Amino acid sequence: MLNNQKIKKMHKLAVYESGEGKKHLAISNYYRSDYIGLALIKNFFLTTIAYGLLLMIYFGYRSEYFMENIHKMNLVFMAAEVIGLYIILLVAYSILTYVYCSVKYSKAQKGIQEYYRGLTQMKKAYDREERRNGRITGRRTKE
Structure with missing residues (x-):
């Protein structure tokens, strides 16, 4: 006999597994530090x-100006400015990546925990049904 609650639960688990769950399962294969470290790399x-x-x-667009004024420029200051801007940009994006991946990882962990909780409930329901059917037909179940 079909149980509507079991069917709804199986459908919910299947939808999760084929949708968001695919991504969450891939993320959950990593430790948090490994996942974030890989994202930072x-x-x-x-x-x-x-x-x-x-x-x-930028240098292609401004090449004419640089060619005309290269002898007047302080190249050390310009190189320091380029490197400083790179470091600022790298730090800013690294912070954003760290926060984004931390949130994404925690959401994936919560989703996976809920998924496993649902699987456990399904297994318990099948075990109860198997025990009930074993008693009704007079068969003994393996324990």
Whole structure:
């Protein structure tokens, strides 16, 4: 006999597993520190690439000015300014990445805990049903 509550619970678990659960299960394979560390490493490389591209665009756009005034410029100050701006940008994006990944990881953990709680409830329901069917038909269940 079909039990509507079990069907609803199975449907809810299946929807979670095929949707958000896929991402959450992938995230939960990591320890928190490993997940955030990996995200910060990706952030470092992506920020460096993006900053390099922005510098190339800026210096390409301003190349005529730089060629005419290179002898008047303080190149050490300009290099320090470029490096300082890079460090500020890297720190800012690293902080944002850390906060974002921490929140994402905690949401994934909560979702996974709820998912496992639902699976445990389903298993208990099936065990109860199996015991009940074993008593009705007169069979003994393995314990």
